[in-house]
Amino acid sequence: MTDSRTAGKHGPRPDDHVVVLFGATGDLAKRKLLPGLFHLARAGLLPDRYRIVGSAPADAALGTDGFREHAREAVAAFGRSKPEGPAWQEFEATLSFGAADPGAYDPLLTAVRDAEHAIGGNPRRLFHLAVPPKAFPSVVGELGATGLAEGGRLIVEKPFGTDLASARALDETIHGVFDEDRVFRIDHFLGKESVDNIIALRFANGFFEPVWNRDHISHVQIDVPEKLTIEGRAGFFEGTGTFRDMIVTHLFQILGFVAMEPPAALDARSLRAEKDKVFQSMRPLDPAHVVRGQYAAYRDEPGVDPHSDTETFAALRVDIDNWRWAGVPFYLRSGKALAQGRHLVTLGFREPPLRMFPTDSRDAAGGRHNALVIDFDDPGRITARFLAKEPGPEMRLGEARMTFAYTDCFNTAHALEGYERLILDAMLGDQSLFTSADGIERLWEASSPLLQNPPPVQSYASGSWGPDSIHQLIHPYAWYLPDESR
Template sequence: MLPEVRIIGSGRHTPDEDLRELVRQEGDDWDEFASRITFVASSADDGSDLAEAVAVAEKELGDEATRLVYLSVPPSAAGGMVRMLEREGLHERAHLVLEKPFGTDLASAKELDEVLLDVFAPEQLFRIDHFLGKEAVQNILVLRFANGLFEPVWNAAHVAYVQIDVPEAIGIEGRASFMESTGTFRDMISTHLFQLLGFVALEPPTVIDAKGLHEEKAKAFRAIRALDPAKVVFGQYEGYRDEDGVADDSRVETFVALEARIDNWRWKGVPFYLRTGKALAEGRRTITIGFREPPLEVFPCTADGEPNELVLELTDDAKVYVDLRAKKPGPALDIAHARLSLELEQAFPDDTAVEAYERLLLDAMRGDHTLFTSTEEVERLWALCDPVLADPPQVQSYAQGSWGPQAALDLPGDRGWRLR
């Protein structure tokens, strides 16, 4: 799908190993593709070698060449790198992709936005959140808006709760510096999980495009009630402080669970439960829509108290299923749980899913902002998160391989978490 490209990696130091060997892939076309990859060192103070390498690449590609600049740097370094791009003229004809987190709080996010918009036009900016590039996440929109079965019941009259659950089985995997400076709340809640909430909760846009989705997500975020400190749980897995690079008295959270409420006509009274963390029982990405019970029990026996649930597994081989009750075969009117399932790989065997970053980088090249986040969304989410960061809850310990602190397990009440 790529056009003719040249890829220039850059960082403060040249890697010990050739970049092409670091990213080597198997395949007959690799050697030809690898010939397009180079590396030069650069920093916020000096980008001259990078500018020269870009000039050489553009001369090879011709006058129609455009630039895609991808910044995967800490928020504290982003402003300086943007100014370097401006000094070297690399902002011209460029699309700039920014990796999250976008700032560390509302004030720093606004400062970064001022620098960005001083150098780049809004249409040049692409704030990337790779969760939004997942096939399964986009399928949320299709399930809702392309099927008369779901949209009429996608509201508080029929939905009892929503769970957005992204546990990770791995620990920090040598990323102590990042975790100590950022924490899980900034890394996951203010970005990935709230963005998933936006896809679940938004009103139907007039058309599925960048403007429509950004407007409706921003409206949903504006309707989120201020987070109740009593409904936010921070945790830290046992042994985290023994990791290399972690302070002996660290209070950084490796786990967050919270309840959010949306005060609008569609969602008034429906709790949204968000959970994510490191070193948990398993790695999953699951959205669960729990439906209300029928108003009258007409059968003399009920399977049990577990309700109907629509479950979206946000894996690369995306799955959607509905848990419901059905009559067990046999002479008695016995009720049991059954499942309707949709596996995308089986439903579309001749089609290949595109990995999230593949999709988003291709969109950035094409100038399509649909699956990227807007300035308004980013600033509204920081406004929601800032009070929690200013006065965080006490960090509670939890065992590695568990589902987090007991306070988090209790958060959804008697129903509990689907993943448990």
């Protein structure tokens, strides 16, 4: 058996594994999981011996041959490498299928046992729940009842509940079968290279960490606008909304990495402990500091209630009561049908105590001169914005910038996408980039005032930056986006 610490071509190699994909015929498996597993195989990062067992309800009428064809079509449509040649033939041979319905897990049991027999020894099991949340209790219960869960690990997809009560109920269900150290709540945002780079930027560079605090930073923005609409997903979105879908699951997690204290070590226990301390320090959300929006055509979408109050946009202020961040507001924004699709963290720096230089109207309006901007979209970049003297006889200041771009400095040919990185980490048993039960429950607890008393949604035009009231929310600062000079 390969030791999990043994280095592969580009990093550590996991122990031998049987990976079981529940929801193997669904959209997530088609777009991300199957192409991602093939890319990991081509990169030499999967175990020496592994098998992938797809599973879905029996009415999917899909056997092993059908699953292999489904996987080939998924990789052809969404993968970075074409499903051809010896690499594909080797990967395809690891695929099998076992149907599973409540109370009828025999086909899946047989498929898993056959896969383990083909590998030999004592391979690990990894279960990926790419199924709707309502199916979680049934699947987890069956994994426990059949004995499949014994010694295995579990990847759980969002949403991790919809409020504090449902999150606690979900955790209770999971912990009835899987210990917390075998549970991996996956958020593909945290698998991005640039999230790791936030940690490296802060803690590996002596000229950043000393100013990463309330004495030097005036405010922080975490901005994830999306151009796309709900794209026919009314059934999901009407019961979820942007706050539950994006803010709690994604943006709060990014906030945790931006605001955390230096961990004692770069291991899962230390990183998650420091991130959870940030969440414990969050003040309960004040509905008066929240803007909920809905793009004008949302209620015309198929399947949407014509009187829907579901938000497609959310912007809010978060306050963290600890010594590092007291008095520094964090502004978070995300929404559908906006002007751009971006993934940015912006740290605005305080002005010098004395201004000896002449100011213009932009300065007076809170211009965005001194900022550190982290673009955590793939492949990512970091930009420092500052003031410099413009050429000429007068002392006039102009904006300048220094930019680090991944594509300019590193070969990104073998970079892993978010899901690929996190599936690999789950196989290695590394929980560093996964959310803990305590952390997610605390976030729902802090969100309770907003969920219990949400402000009404405000209409905004598609292609805009959201409701006009977002400017009052962030005053006296300005949103980094829109940034016409980018």
